[in-house]
Amino acid sequence: MDLLNALVAFGNFVFVPAVAYGSQLALGALAVTLIYGILRFSNFAHGDTMALGTMVTIIATWGLQSLGISLGPLPTALLAIPVGIAFTAVLVLGTDRLVYRFYRKQKVAPVIMVIVSIGVMFIYNGLTRLVLGPDDQNFADGERFLISARDFKAMTGLSEGLAIRTTQVLTVVTAILVVAALFWFLNRTRTGKSMRAYSDNEDLALLSGIDPERVVRVTWIIVAALATIAGVLYGLDKTYKPFTYFQLVLPIFAAAIVGGLGSPLGAIAGGFVIAFSEVAITYAWKKVLVYALPEPLEPSGLMQLLSTDYKFAVSFVILVIVLLFRPTGLFKGKSV
Amino acid sequence: MTQTMRTTLLFALVAVLIIGTGIVQSWNSALFILNMGLVSAVMALGVNLQWGLAGLFNVGIMGFVALGGLAVVLTSTPPVTEAWAAGGLRIIGGLVLGALSIALAILTWQKAPRKWRGYAVAAIIIGGFFLFRAVFDPGVAAVEAYDAAISGNLGGLGLPVLLSWPMGGLLAAGAAWFIGKTALGLRSDYLAIATLGIAEIVIAVLKNEDWLARGVKNVIGLPRPVPYEIDLQNDPAFVERAASLGLDATTASTLWVKLQYSLLLTAVLVLILVLAQLSRNSPWGRMMRAIRDNETAARAMGKDVTKRHLQVFILGSAICGIAGAMMTTLDGALTPTTYQPLRFTFLIWVMVIVGGSGNNLGAVLGGFLIWFLWVQVEPMGQALINGITMGMGDGALKDHLQDSVQHMRLLTMGVVLLVVLRFSPRGLLPER
Known part of the structure; x- marks a missing residue:
C-alpha cells in the first residue's frame, strides 16, 4: 500500500507535470x-x-467568450488557436520578407543572423507588451480537472491523490497529434521531402530544382503553428506572462541542442530529457521517500536537490555536459 | 567626411543631446543620463573587446554586471561578525568542499584509466554534492536566521567602496575563466546559449542565496565614494557657495554629488578606453584581429587560438564587471530583481552594433546614444500618444494606449538595431 502511495505521489508531482512540460518544450524545440x-x-x-x-490567441479567446461561445469542458482557447496561428504566420512571413531574406541573400555568417534575430526579439517583445502589457493573463476556462485529487482518493482508497488537469492531458494529446502530423508531412509529402533535402544539402537541393524561398516560407508557417500551439499550451497549463516566454528560450534551446540541432526526433527527446531532469531535481522528494522507505530510513529534510529557482541551472548543466561529451547531441544533429 | 570629423560631430551630438536635456528638462536628469551613459559606455567597451576584437558572441553580460554589483556588497559593507560566528566557517567550508570535489572529478577524468573513469567521476560528483549540502546547509540556515530583518547575510569586508570596482572586475574575470574553460572552442551559437544560461544562473544565485547579499530583500544604503546630500545641505560653506551661484541648497547638493560621480566614472572610462586603444594597436591587438578574421590561418601561423579567446573573454567580462560595480555604487543599492536580460545584455549589444563593432570610440558613442534614447523614448512616446489620443474620448482604449507608452522603448530599440544592421552594418563609426 505504501509503495502504491509512493508511486501515486511520484506520478502526481513528478511524472505528470514533467510529461506536460516536456511536450511543451518538445514543440518549442x-x-x-x-x-x-x-x-x-x-x-x-x-x-x-x-x-x-x-x-x-488570448485576444481571440476573449472575443469568443464575450460572444458566449465555448467548448464545454475544453478550454475555449482551442477554438482560437487557428486565429493565433494565422496571425503569427503572417507576422513571421512578413518578418522574413522584410528582415531575414536580405541577409539570407548575402549569405552572412550565422552569428549575424542571431544578432538580427535579437533585433526581431526586441520588436516582438515590445509588441506583446504594447498590446497586452507585461502582466499575467488568465484565459483558461472549461473543466479544470480530469481527475481531481479528491476523486482519485475516493476511487482508490489511497491516501495520496493523483490530480490530472485537463490542460495536462490536452497538452500531451495535442503534442502527439502535432508531432505525428509534422513527421507525416516531413517524411511523406513532396514539400516535406524537399525541406529535408534542403536541410541536408542545400546545393544538391537547388540543383534538383527545389525552390529555396518556397521551402523557407513553408518552414516559417510550420514554425508559426508550432510556436503558437506550444505557447498556448504552456499558457493554459501554467500562466501567460510575456517575460516567462522570453525565459523559455533557454530550456528550449537546451532541448534542441541536447537532442542534436537540426534533428526533429532529437528535439522531442531533448524536450523530455530537460523537462524530467528539471522537475526531478527541483522536486522535494520527502513525500515519496517517506512512503517508499521503511521507517528508520525516512528522511528528515525535504530531500530537494536544488531549489526550484535553479531550474535554469539544471537545463544549463545538462546542456554543458552534452556539449562537452557529445557535441552533436544525442541524435547526431548538425554541427556547422 | 573623414572618420575623425564624423567622430567629432557624433560626439558633439551626444554633448548637445545631454546639454539639451539639461536645458529642456532638468540638469538633474541630464546628469543622470550622463552618469549611466558613462557606465554603459564602459560595458559597451567590454563587449566590443570580445565581439569587435575577437568575434566572441557573449550574451551573458547581465551575469557579469550582476557579479560586479555583488562585489560592491562583498567589499564595502561591514562584516556581520555574529553571522560569521554562527555559520560563516561552515559556508566557506562547504564551498571549499564543493570546489575540491569538482577539481577532483576533473583530475580523475584526466588521469584515471578510460575503463572506469566515468563511474568514478559520477561517484565523486554525487558524493561531493551530498557532502557539500551536509556541510553548507546548516551554515546557511544559521547565517540567515541571524537578524533576518536587517542583515541575515555574512556582510562584506568593510573596505573602501572604490576598491570594489577592481574587485568587481576580478569576480567577473573569475566567472569568465570558468565559463571560458568549458564553453569556448564550441561553435558561436553554443557559446551564446551557454553565456545566456550562466547569466540566468548568476541572477538566480543572487536572488536566492540570502546569506550572500540578502537575495530579494536587497541591500540598500551601500557606502558612497562621494559626500551625502544631507551633509552638504548642513554645511554652511556649501550653502553659501550655492547661494552665490543662485541655486538653492537642495538642488545644488544633488547636482554636486552627481557631478562628482560623473568625474569618477569619466576617469574610469578614459582609463579603460586608453588601455583598449593601446591594446588594439599593439601586436596583441593585431593578432586578435587576425584570429577573428581567419582562425585557421592564425592557427597555422602558430597562434594558440583557444588560449587567446579565453584571454580576451576574461578581459572583456572583467570590464563588464567593473561597470556593474560602478553602476551599483551609483545606485547605492543592490536589487537583484532589476537585472533583466533585455536591459543588461541585449541593450548593450544594441549599443555596440549601433556604435560600430570593432571601434572602441564607436562603442563609447553607442553607449551614450542608445542610453539617451532608452531614457528619452518614454517622454517622446508620451508626447506622441498624447497627440494621438487628444481627440479620443476617455475610455479603455485611451487608458490602454497611455499605459503602454513605457513599453515603446523595446520596440524602438529593435527598430534601431535592425535599421542599423541593414543600412549601416558596420555601425555609426566603422572600424578602420
Whole structure:
C-alpha cells in the first residue's frame, strides 16, 4: 500500500507535470531545430514568437467568450488557436520578407543572423507588451480537472491523490497529434521531402530544382503553428506572462541542442530529457521517500536537490555536459 | 567626411543631446543620463573587446554586471561578525568542499584509466554534492536566521567602496575563466546559449542565496565614494557657495554629488578606453584581429587560438564587471530583481552594433546614444500618444494606449538595431 502511495505521489508531482512540460518544450524545440536546419541560425526571437502567437490567441479567446461561445469542458482557447496561428504566420512571413531574406541573400555568417534575430526579439517583445502589457493573463476556462485529487482518493482508497488537469492531458494529446502530423508531412509529402533535402544539402537541393524561398516560407508557417500551439499550451497549463516566454528560450534551446540541432526526433527527446531532469531535481522528494522507505530510513529534510529557482541551472548543466561529451547531441544533429 | 570629423560631430551630438536635456528638462536628469551613459559606455567597451576584437558572441553580460554589483556588497559593507560566528566557517567550508570535489572529478577524468573513469567521476560528483549540502546547509540556515530583518547575510569586508570596482572586475574575470574553460572552442551559437544560461544562473544565485547579499530583500544604503546630500545641505560653506551661484541648497547638493560621480566614472572610462586603444594597436591587438578574421590561418601561423579567446573573454567580462560595480555604487543599492536580460545584455549589444563593432570610440558613442534614447523614448512616446489620443474620448482604449507608452522603448530599440544592421552594418563609426 505504501509503495502504491509512493508511486501515486511520484506520478502526481513528478511524472505528470514533467510529461506536460516536456511536450511543451518538445514543440518549442522542434520549431527551433527546424529553423536551424533550414535557415541555419539559432532564432533567439522564438520565445517572443510564442508569446505573440499566444497573445493573439488570448485576444481571440476573449472575443469568443464575450460572444458566449465555448467548448464545454475544453478550454475555449482551442477554438482560437487557428486565429493565433494565422496571425503569427503572417507576422513571421512578413518578418522574413522584410528582415531575414536580405541577409539570407548575402549569405552572412550565422552569428549575424542571431544578432538580427535579437533585433526581431526586441520588436516582438515590445509588441506583446504594447498590446497586452507585461502582466499575467488568465484565459483558461472549461473543466479544470480530469481527475481531481479528491476523486482519485475516493476511487482508490489511497491516501495520496493523483490530480490530472485537463490542460495536462490536452497538452500531451495535442503534442502527439502535432508531432505525428509534422513527421507525416516531413517524411511523406513532396514539400516535406524537399525541406529535408534542403536541410541536408542545400546545393544538391537547388540543383534538383527545389525552390529555396518556397521551402523557407513553408518552414516559417510550420514554425508559426508550432510556436503558437506550444505557447498556448504552456499558457493554459501554467500562466501567460510575456517575460516567462522570453525565459523559455533557454530550456528550449537546451532541448534542441541536447537532442542534436537540426534533428526533429532529437528535439522531442531533448524536450523530455530537460523537462524530467528539471522537475526531478527541483522536486522535494520527502513525500515519496517517506512512503517508499521503511521507517528508520525516512528522511528528515525535504530531500530537494536544488531549489526550484535553479531550474535554469539544471537545463544549463545538462546542456554543458552534452556539449562537452557529445557535441552533436544525442541524435547526431548538425554541427556547422 | 573623414572618420575623425564624423567622430567629432557624433560626439558633439551626444554633448548637445545631454546639454539639451539639461536645458529642456532638468540638469538633474541630464546628469543622470550622463552618469549611466558613462557606465554603459564602459560595458559597451567590454563587449566590443570580445565581439569587435575577437568575434566572441557573449550574451551573458547581465551575469557579469550582476557579479560586479555583488562585489560592491562583498567589499564595502561591514562584516556581520555574529553571522560569521554562527555559520560563516561552515559556508566557506562547504564551498571549499564543493570546489575540491569538482577539481577532483576533473583530475580523475584526466588521469584515471578510460575503463572506469566515468563511474568514478559520477561517484565523486554525487558524493561531493551530498557532502557539500551536509556541510553548507546548516551554515546557511544559521547565517540567515541571524537578524533576518536587517542583515541575515555574512556582510562584506568593510573596505573602501572604490576598491570594489577592481574587485568587481576580478569576480567577473573569475566567472569568465570558468565559463571560458568549458564553453569556448564550441561553435558561436553554443557559446551564446551557454553565456545566456550562466547569466540566468548568476541572477538566480543572487536572488536566492540570502546569506550572500540578502537575495530579494536587497541591500540598500551601500557606502558612497562621494559626500551625502544631507551633509552638504548642513554645511554652511556649501550653502553659501550655492547661494552665490543662485541655486538653492537642495538642488545644488544633488547636482554636486552627481557631478562628482560623473568625474569618477569619466576617469574610469578614459582609463579603460586608453588601455583598449593601446591594446588594439599593439601586436596583441593585431593578432586578435587576425584570429577573428581567419582562425585557421592564425592557427597555422602558430597562434594558440583557444588560449587567446579565453584571454580576451576574461578581459572583456572583467570590464563588464567593473561597470556593474560602478553602476551599483551609483545606485547605492543592490536589487537583484532589476537585472533583466533585455536591459543588461541585449541593450548593450544594441549599443555596440549601433556604435560600430570593432571601434572602441564607436562603442563609447553607442553607449551614450542608445542610453539617451532608452531614457528619452518614454517622454517622446508620451508626447506622441498624447497627440494621438487628444481627440479620443476617455475610455479603455485611451487608458490602454497611455499605459503602454513605457513599453515603446523595446520596440524602438529593435527598430534601431535592425535599421542599423541593414543600412549601416558596420555601425555609426566603422572600424578602420
